[in-house]
Amino acid sequence: MKNFLKAVWARAYIRIFAANRELSWLVSEIAIPVLSISAYLMIYRSLGAPKDYEALVVLGGAMIPFWLTMLWSMASQLYWEKEVGNLDLYMIAPMSFSALLLGMAVGGMFMAGLRALIILLTGIFAFGVEFHVLNPLLAFLAFFLTISAIFMLGAALSSIYFVLGRTGIKLNLLFMEPVYALSGFFFPVKILGKLGAAIVSIIPITIGLDAIRQLVLADPKKFGFMDYRIELAILFVMTLAFGISANLLINKMIETGKRRGTLTLKWM
Amino acid sequence: MDVKGYARALFASAYLGWQVEANWTKIPLYLLYAVIRPLGLSVLLFFLFKTVLKQPSGAQKFLEVYVASAFFSIISAITGGESWVLVSDREEYRTLGTISISPLGIKKYLIGRSIPFALVGILSTFAALALGYFAFGIRLVDFNPVHFAIAILFGFAIGLSLALLFASTMLVTARHGLFLAEGASGILLLFSGIVFPLEILPNFCQKISLVLPTTYFIEFAKRSFGSTSLSPSLSRLSNGELWTNLIISTLVWGLVAYIALVGFLKLAIKKGKLDQSTHY
Numbered sequence: 001m002k003n004f005l006k007a008v009w010a011r012a013y014i015r016i017f018a019a020n021r022e023l024s025w026l027v028s029e030i031a032i033p034v035l036s037i038s039a040y041l042m043i044y045r046s047l048g049a050p051k052d053y054e055a056l057v058v059l060g061g062a063m064i065p066f067w068l069t070m071l072w073s074m075a076s077q078l079y080w081e082k083e084v085g086n087l088d089l090y091m092i093a094p095m096s097f098s099a100l101l102l103g104m105a106v107g108g109m110f111m112a113g114l115r116a117l118i119i120l121l122t123g124i125f126a127f128g129v130e131f132h133v134l135n136p137l138l139a140f141l142a143f144f145l146t147i148s149a150i151f152m153l154g155a156a157l158s159s160i161y162f163v164l165g166r167t168g169i170k171l172n173l174l175f176m177e178p179v180y181a182l183s184g185f186f187f188p189v190k191i192l193g194k195l196g197a198a199i200v201s202i203i204p205i206t207i208g209l210d211a212i213r214q215l216v217l218a219d220p221k222k223f224g225f226m227d228y229r230i231e232l233a234i235l236f237v238m239t240l241a242f243g244i245s246a247n248l249l250i251n252k253m254i255e256t257g258k259r260r261g262t263l264t265l266k267w268m
Numbered sequence: 269m270d271v272k273g274y275a276r277a278l279f280a281s282a283y284l285g286w287q288v289e290a291n292w293t294k295i296p297l298y299l300l301y302a303v304i305r306p307l308g309l310s311v312l313l314f315f316l317f318k319t320v321l322k323q324p325s326g327a328q329k330f331l332e333v334y335v336a337s338a339f340f341s342i343i344s345a346i347t348g349g350e351s352w353v354l355v356s357d358r359e360e361y362r363t364l365g366t367i368s369i370s371p372l373g374i375k376k377y378l379i380g381r382s383i384p385f386a387l388v389g390i391l392s393t394f395a396a397l398a399l400g401y402f403a404f405g406i407r408l409v410d411f412n413p414v415h416f417a418i419a420i421l422f423g424f425a426i427g428l429s430l431a432l433l434f435a436s437t438m439l440v441t442a443r444h445g446l447f448l449a450e451g452a453s454g455i456l457l458l459f460s461g462i463v464f465p466l467e468i469l470p471n472f473c474q475k476i477s478l479v480l481p482t483t484y485f486i487e488f489a490k491r492s493f494g495s496t497s498l499s500p501s502l503s504r505l506s507n508g509e510l511w512t513n514l515i516i517s518t519l520v521w522g523l524v525a526y527i528a529l530v531g532f533l534k535l536a537i538k539k540g541k542l543d544q545s546t547h548y
Binding site: 032033035036037038039040042043044045046047048049053080083084165166167170173174176177178179180181182186187188191192 | 292293301304305306307308309311312313315316317318319320321329333359360452453454455457458463464465468469545
């Protein structure tokens with residue numbers, strides 16, 4: 001167990017400390033996303049939408065770092081590790097691969113959390129958006145379950161992407177704009193209709209954002225697609241299901257890779 | 269100037285770009301993938317408008333925004349793609365250093381690699397306009413094919429300039445610089461009068477808008493479809509003034525991009541960043 005935790009911390013350490021040393025991330029991951037969010041915020045302003053739509057945009061914008069970290073620092077990470085030769089080192093290290101995935105998730109959550117917090121604070125202080133958190137504990141639970149489900153999804157996808165190779169990178173690109181468009185980062189997902197909203201709810205961030213919005217915005221009924229308690233339960237199930245899948249898939253991937261000799265095969 | 273050699277270099281890097289981008293799957297599937305990606309913005313805008321207007325299809329404001337966003341696909345396809353080229357060549361394929369010392373050189377290489385992205389962007393523009401027509405009920409009047417073709421060419425030139433500018437900054441930054449180019453699309457959305465009238469922005473932001481070539485490109489593209497801008501400061505420009513502003517701003521930004529590329533390339537070589545690996 002001690003060895004497991006040490007491995008988790010070692011993998012997370014790089015993301016908690018090293019990834020923030022080069023300060024250019026402040027521009028590429030804070031300033032630019034904030035300006036991008038401003039564009040969507042201004043659309044609502046130009047259409048004369050009520051102020052709470054702006055809060056909706058800021059919340060969605062604050063969740064984007066988690067989605068991006070899941071895609072680029074979880075799902076595609078093992079593929080990148082293989083490409084640069086780190087995977088060989090991980091394989092011979094005396095640690096569990098699940099510890100590696102958990103370390104990536106913990107470090108990723110910190111990395112994305114820092115960026116999300118700055119975006120949220122910018123929204124509050126620069127754009128004057130307001131939140132009405134009646135039950136902070138429940139709001140935190142919704143947030144925590146959302147990012148847990150997202151990162152467990154990332155851990156599960158990492159093995160799939162590893163097998164897919166370059167196709168996985170292309171999938172990631174596909175999971176950016178179209179997912180922004182459909183998963184309700186910048187609009188309430190109920191606008192898609194019941195069936196549409198139910199379909200896009202297979203993306204954990206969609207259902208998580210819907211629950212968070214109900215718990216931190218003034219009028220929960222206005223934006224909510226379904227009862228937040230059901231959404232929290234779904235997120236919990238998603239976290240478990242993705243977590244178990246991640247564990248099974250990584251073992252399968254290692255076993256198959258060893259047998260086929262593809263574990264360290266590059267540029268595929 | 270060796271025009272034949274230059275053309276050969278561009279063709280070689282464009283061909284390589286096409287292979288790297290597309291040979292992971294069958295060509296029709298790749299084209300579908302490449303076209304669907306940028307459509308995300310058009311679909312997102314539709315739902316944003318639907319949230320407030322309920323019936324966005326008939327609204328003039330939505331028509332204007334939709335056409336603008338369709339043309340914007342060209343810019344975002346090139347800027348996003350080019351930064352990927354730099355990161356993957358540097359950190360995944362480890363070939364950036366080799367390219368920099370080859371007779372081809374990084375500058376010609378990057379220009380050549382942008383060509384497939386531009387073609388995909390143009391295809392996406394057509395796809396977005398078709399989607400607008402069939403799915404969102406958008407009807408265009410007074411279509412001017414000559415202006416449309418010119419707009420596409422300017423889109424390529426501006427996209428290339430901005431892509432080289434972002435790519436050059438990435439020569440000296442870590443992998444997360446990728447989000448600079450991806451996010452830059454959002455900045456251009458904010459400042460170029462694509463999704464709302466410029467007058468909504470604070471004064472100093474409007475000044476930024478008026479020096480960006482994308483502002484004039486989008487206005488020009490919209491006029492090729494008979495759509496006029498909701499932004500008074502742009503709609504009052506005569507066609508001649510619009511042409512002048514478009515040409516001057518495109519040239520100036522092209523020059524800025526070239527200077528940035530030369531400068532950052534020198535810096536990257538000096539600091540040994542051409543073959544850096546920044547995985548975390």
